[in-house]
Structure formats: C-alpha cells, structure tokens
Amino acid sequence: MTQGRLMDAAKKEMPTRCELGFSQPTDDTLLIRLVGSWEIGNVLPSANEVQKQVESGPQIKRITFDTQELTEWDSALLTFLIKIIDQGFRNQITTDREGLPKGVIRLLDLASAVPAKETHKEGVRESFLSHVGASAVEFVQSSSEMLAFIGEAFLSFIKLLVGKARFRRSDLGLIIQECGAQALPIVSLISFLIGLILAFVGAIQLKMFGAQIYVADLVGIAMAREMGAMMTGIIMAGRTGAAFAAQLGTMEVNEEIDALKTMGISPMEFLVLPRMLALILMMPLLCLYADLVGILGGVVVGVGMLDISFTQYFTQTQAALDLTNFGIGIFKSVIYGVLIALSGCLRGIQCGRSASAVGVATTSAVVTAIVAIIVSDGIFAVITNMLGI
Amino acid sequence: MTESGSHIIISDLTMAYGDFVVMRDLNFTIGRGEVFIIMGGSGCGKSTLMRHMVGLKEPARGQVLYDGVSFWDTDPVEQDRIMRNFGILYQSGALWSSLTVAENVALPLGEYTNLSPRQIQEIVSLKLSLVGLAGFEEFYPSEISGGMRKRAGLARAMALDPDVLFFDEPSAGLDPVSARLLDDLILELKDSMGSTVVVVTHELASIFAIADNSVFLDPETRTMITTGNPKTLLKESHDPKVRKFLTRGESS
Numbered sequence: 001m002t003q004g005r006l007m008d009a010a011k012k013e014m015p016t017r018c019e020l021g022f023s024q025p026t027d028d029t030l031l032i033r034l035v036g037s038w039e040i041g042n043v044l045p046s047a048n049e050v051q052k053q054v055e056s057g058p059q060i061k062r063i064t065f066d067t068q069e070l071t072e073w074d075s076a077l078l079t080f081l082i083k084i085i086d087q088g089f090r091n092q093i094t095t096d097r098e099g100l101p102k103g104v105i106r107l108l109d110l111a112s113a114v115p116a117k118e119t120h121k122e123g124v125r126e127s128f129l130s131h132v133g134a135s136a137v138e139f140v141q142s143s144s145e146m147l148a149f150i151g152e153a154f155l156s157f158i159k160l161l162v163g164k165a166r167f168r169r170s171d172l173g174l175i176i177q178e179c180g181a182q183a184l185p186i187v188s189l190i191s192f193l194i195g196l197i198l199a200f201v202g203a204i205q206l207k208m209f210g211a212q213i214y215v216a217d218l219v220g221i222a223m224a225r226e227m228g229a230m231m232t233g234i235i236m237a238g239r240t241g242a243a244f245a246a247q248l249g250t251m252e253v254n255e256e257i258d259a260l261k262t263m264g265i266s267p268m269e270f271l272v273l274p275r276m277l278a279l280i281l282m283m284p285l286l287c288l289y290a291d292l293v294g295i296l297g298g299v300v301v302g303v304g305m306l307d308i309s310f311t312q313y314f315t316q317t318q319a320a321l322d323l324t325n326f327g328i329g330i331f332k333s334v335i336y337g338v339l340i341a342l343s344g345c346l347r348g349i350q351c352g353r354s355a356s357a358v359g360v361a362t363t364s365a366v367v368t369a370i371v372a373i374i375v376s377d378g379i380f381a382v383i384t385n386m387l388g389i
Numbered sequence: 390m391t392e393s394g395s396h397i398i399i400s401d402l403t404m405a406y407g408d409f410v411v412m413r414d415l416n417f418t419i420g421r422g423e424v425f426i427i428m429g430g431s432g433c434g435k436s437t438l439m440r441h442m443v444g445l446k447e448p449a450r451g452q453v454l455y456d457g458v459s460f461w462d463t464d465p466v467e468q469d470r471i472m473r474n475f476g477i478l479y480q481s482g483a484l485w486s487s488l489t490v491a492e493n494v495a496l497p498l499g500e501y502t503n504l505s506p507r508q509i510q511e512i513v514s515l516k517l518s519l520v521g522l523a524g525f526e527e528f529y530p531s532e533i534s535g536g537m538r539k540r541a542g543l544a545r546a547m548a549l550d551p552d553v554l555f556f557d558e559p560s561a562g563l564d565p566v567s568a569r570l571l572d573d574l575i576l577e578l579k580d581s582m583g584s585t586v587v588v589v590t591h592e593l594a595s596i597f598a599i600a601d602n603s604v605f606l607d608p609e610t611r612t613m614i615t616t617g618n619p620k621t622l623l624k625e626s627h628d629p630k631v632r633k634f635l636t637r638g639e640s641s
Contacts, residue, residue: 040502041503075515075516078515079508103581103582107582110518110577114518119525119527354487354529354531355486356487
C-alpha cells in the first residue's frame with residue numbers, strides 16, 4: 001500500500017476522481033486500466049461498469065489490469081477487485097492479477113487463503129408458538145436451577161450451624177461492613193423521607209377530623225410493620241444484591257469460581273454463605289434503624305406542621321406500637337435478606353462469560369430480589385391476617 | 390536511522406505511577422515500515438511503555454514523537470488525529486462483548502469514515518478474510534476461541550488501514566502453530582500495507598522471526614540497555630542480561 005490511508009482519504013474536502021479505462025488488446029481479453037487514487041473518500045467507479053463491459057463482449061474470457069497510472073490505494077481498491085474477481089468467477093472469466101501492485105496481489109491471496117466457513121449462524125425466524133414453547137422450557141429449567149440453588153444454600157446453612165462450613169471469617173467481616181455500616185447513609189435518607197411523606201399525606205386527611213394526633217400511630221405502625229422492612233429490602237436489593245451479582249459474575253468471567261471448584265472448595269460455602277449470613281445479621285438491625293429514623297421523619301411533620309409537642313408525639317407512638325409490630329417487621333427483614341442474598345448470588349453464578357453478561361446478571365438480580373420481596377410481603381400479609389396479629 | 394526515515398521517536402521518556410518510577414531515560418527511534426520489538430523480562434514495563442505510546446498514559450517526562458509531532462505536547466484534536474492512525478491489538482483481543490465480530494470491526498469504520506453501511510460491510514468482510522475468520526461475522530466474542538478472538542482483534546486493529554500497528558503480547562495464549570501463523574500474518578500485513586509495527590513480546594521465536602529492530606528494557610536498572618536487531622544483538626552484544634534473555638537463560 002503506497003501509504004494510502006482510510007482516515008486521510010475520508011477527510012479530504014475535495015474528493016479526487018479516479019477512473020476506469022477499458023480496452024481489448026485481444027478479442028478474448030479485457031484490459032482494465034486503474035487510474036488515480038483509489039482510496040475511501042474518493043468518488044470510486046462501480047464494479048457494475050466492468051460487468052457492463054463484459055456483457056457487451058461475450059467472447060471475453062480473461063481480465064487483466066494495468067495500474068501504471070494508479071497513484072494511491074487502500075481497502076477500497078481491494079474490495080473493488082474482490083467484486084471483479086467474484087463476478088469473473090460467476091461468468092467463468094479468469095482474472096489475471098499480474099498487472100496489480102505486489103502488495104495488492106499478496107493481500108488478495110491472503111484474503112482467499114482460508115475459505116469462508118459455513119457456520120449457519122444466520123438468525124432463523126421462530127414462529128410465535130415455538131418461541132412460547134422455548135420460553136416455557138427455559139422457565140422450567142430456570143426454576144429448577146433456582147430450587148437446586150436454594151436447596152444447596154439450605155444445606156450449607158445446616159453445615160454452618162454444625163460448624164462444618166468452610167469460609168473465611170475475614171470475608172464475612174468485610175461483607176458485614178459493606179452491607180451494614182456502609183448502607184446506613186442511604187437507609188437513613190430513604191427512611192426519613194418515607195416517614196416524612198407518610199406523616200404528611202396522613203396529616204392532610206386526619207386534620208379534617210381533628211385527629212391529627214393519630215399521625216403518630218400511622219407513621220409508627222406503618223414503619224414498624226411494613227415500610228421499614230420493605231424500603232430497607234428494596235434499597236439493599238438495588239445496592240447489595242446488585243453488588244453480589246456483579247462480584248460473583250466477574251468471578252465467573254475470570255474463571256475464579258472454576259478455580260474454587262477444581263480445588264474442592266464449595267463456591268456455595270465460600271462465596272454465597274458469608275453473603276447470606278451477613279444480610280441475615282444486618283437486615284434486622286438496618287430495619288430497626290429504618291423504623292426509628294422513619295418515626296423521626298414523622299416527628300418532624302407532627303411537631304413542625306401539626307403543632308403536636310414532641311412529648312405528645314412520643315407518648316402516642318409508644319402507646320400505638322407494641323413488640324408484635326416490630327417483631328413482624330424484623331422477621332420480614334430477615335426473610336428479605338435471605339431473598340436478596342440468594343437472588344444476587346444465583347444471578348452472579350449463572351452469569352455468562354462476557355462483560356455484557358455481568359450487566360445482565362446485576363439487572364436480573366435486582367429485579368428478582370424486588371419481585372421476591374413484594375411477593376413474600378403479600379404472603380406475610382395473608383398469614384398475619386389469618387393469625388390475627 | 391536518518392530523521393527522514395524515522396516514524397516514531399521516543400525521547401528522554403520517563404514513566405511513573407505517582408512516585409514509583411517504572412522506566413526512565415528511554416531514547417530510541419522506530420523507522421517507517423519497520424517491525425520493532427519492545428522486549429524485556431516480565432514486569433519490566435513493556436506494556437506500560439506501549440500505553441504511553443498510544444495515548445493511554447501521559448509520561449512523567451519526555452516525548453513521544455510521530456512524524457516529528459510531539460504527541461503529549463500537542464492539542465487534543467491533533468492527538469485524536471494521530472491516534473486514529475493507530476491500530477492496537479490488545480493481549481486478549483479486547484473485543485466489545487456485546488457486539489458481534491463484524492460489529493466490532495465495523496465500529497471504527499462507522500465512527501471515523503463516511504462510508505455507507507454496504508461499503509462498511511464489504512471492508513469488514515475483507516478484513517475478516519485477511520485474518521481467516523470469513524464466516525464468523527455474526528458470532529459474539531464469547532462464542533469463539535481465544536485465538537479467534539485475537540484474530541478478530543487484529544481485523545479490528547486493521548479496520549482503518551493504520552499507519553502504525555501495535556501488538557501487546559500477540560502470541561500469549563496461542564499454541565506454537567497459531568503463534569507462527571500470527572507472526573507470518575504480521576509480516577505479510579507489514580509488507581503489503583507498509584505499516585510500521587510495534588510489538589511487545591518476550592517470545593523469542595517471534596522476536597527472531599519478525600524483528601527488524603528492538604529495544605531491551607531492564608527492570609533492575611529501570612531503563613533501557615540497548616537497541617538493535619535481535620539477531621545482531623545475539624551475535625554481538627556483550628551485556629549479560631541481553632545475552633541471557635536472548636539465549637533463554639543458557640548464557641549468563
């Protein structure tokens with residue numbers, strides 16, 4: 001290549017014309033003259049012009065080239081020549097490459113050295129029914145994988161209780177710090193705002209009946225029984241569940257999990273168990289913290305907007321709440337912690353072997369965890385109603 | 390090497406991460422159309438040097454000149470222009486995993502040229518044919534082997550017919566036959582396209598097969614020891630580290 005470059009050619013403001021010339025030195029030979037600078041960005045002749053010449057002279061059996069007036073060339077010339085050669089092959093016309101620059105000949109030889117592989121990778125359009133069927137089969141497989149994962153997690157938890165689980169205590173400490181202490185700022189902010197919003201919305205309605213004092217009951221019960229656990233669960237699903245999926249997914253991509261397996265170390269015990277344990281320990285504490293901060297949000301509205309004194313608000317809240325409400329909320333938070341850990345770790349371990357697969361895994365982990373939280377909350381609502389608590 | 394034959398000049402280059410100096414006082418010249426090897430033991434800073442040359446890390450001191458233009462002293466627009474004349478093959482291919490092989494090769498063409506989609510497709514097919522991957526256009530990187538990913542990475546590096554091709558450990562992870570084929574491909578591309586080729590490697594077989602010139606980096610002194618054709622260095626160099634490296638430890 002005489003230093004012709006796609007980039008410089010593409011940036012030329014005035015495209016340079018290049019030309020094709022044709023002659024027939026003998027009856028069965030078409031001589032193609034390539035003139036000018038054959039680079040991308042120039043106005044290039046079409047290979048159809050050659051085809052027209054060939055069709056106008058049916059006795060042509062051979063194509064040769066004259067490149068004495070060729071100044072520069074790059075991939076543009078190569079793609080043009082490949083089209084000529086292909087056309088010639090289809091029309092049973094031989095292409096004599098001798099007149100071409102040596103570099104061009106070598107690149108053409110290199111391009112045809114390895115024939116194109118028949119890979120059948122073209123997308124086959126599936127019918128709607130077969131798509132539904134494939135999705136159903138995939139759903140069943142995915143569900144059975146999930147059940148198997150949950151079963152393995154349960155077994156490793158049993159091993160933990162009898163003191164036989166193998167994982168590093170330092171890893172547990174680190175994860176506890178990441179999903180406990182480091183989550184406090186975001187849990188504080190969200191819980192405070194939820195308490196504030198609940199109090200504000202409730203106050204508007206209760207004020208109409210002169211019952212604004214019951215804002216304390218509303219915020220206290222809602223936070224302790226439902227919102228503290230649920231909002232903490234959703235925050236942790238987005239924050240910690242995604243992190244677990246990304247960590248384990250990247251380990252899957254780097255073959256670190258394969259390395260654990262081949263050393264006889266169970267990834268379930270070494271990776272999943274400390275994460276599950278960390279969330280089981282931290283979620284109740286975060287939930288309790290969220291409850292208190294949420295009540296504080298209500299205090300701000302009660303004291304600031306409704307002219308309720310702090311003592312009144314505190315006394316009312318204390319009277320409305322009992323340990324049952326807190327207990328239900330904390331119990332739910334433990335369950336949510338297990339669901340978040342299982343979702344994050346499952347999606348991480350199921351991750352494909354590419355960077356985009358890690359992104360898919362983290363998104364899936366968050367969605368799975370949030371759906372599981374909401375569904376389980378619904379189940380708890382039915383159970384507590386049946387039990388009358 | 391005369392100034393007119395110089396394509397890339399490294400002048401008083403010092404590379405550092407914070408206070409830690411990786412390499413200092415590097416001075417060498419790469420001629421146009423040459424295959425230039427950056428060699429040295431593991432961890433001596435070969436890949437770091439390449440990162441400084443391709444615009445990924447600014448040197449602590451010194452210059453990298455392309456056709457007389459100091460890359461790190463010029464404006465971002467000129468830096469962009471210089472960088473678009475690079476083609477880089479990273480150690481593991483560095484293909485974008487969410488794009489197919491064809492889309493990987495097509496991306497620089499779509500970004501930096503005015504070609505139509507059909508023209509881009511033709512050039513993509515050409516580049517993949519050159520590296521023996523015709524027919525694998527619709528495969529994702531995760532669906533092909535490591536060696537094929539490397540070749541796809543090479544096709545992408547060549548997409549814009551670059552002035553300079555950089556290879557970072559091109560034969561790492563390849564079997565000897567594939568490594569030899571890749572060496573042959575590098576030489577063929579250099580001879581046909583006239584590109585300057587800079588290779589970071591410590592594979593002796595490749596070094597002796599393809600190199601026109603080289604620089605030897607020493608991790609102990611954190612500077613370069615010598616430059617020259619590796620075959621000539623093997624015959625004539627008296628430096629024990631160079632001899633030990635080029636004889637695979639047989640000569641100290």
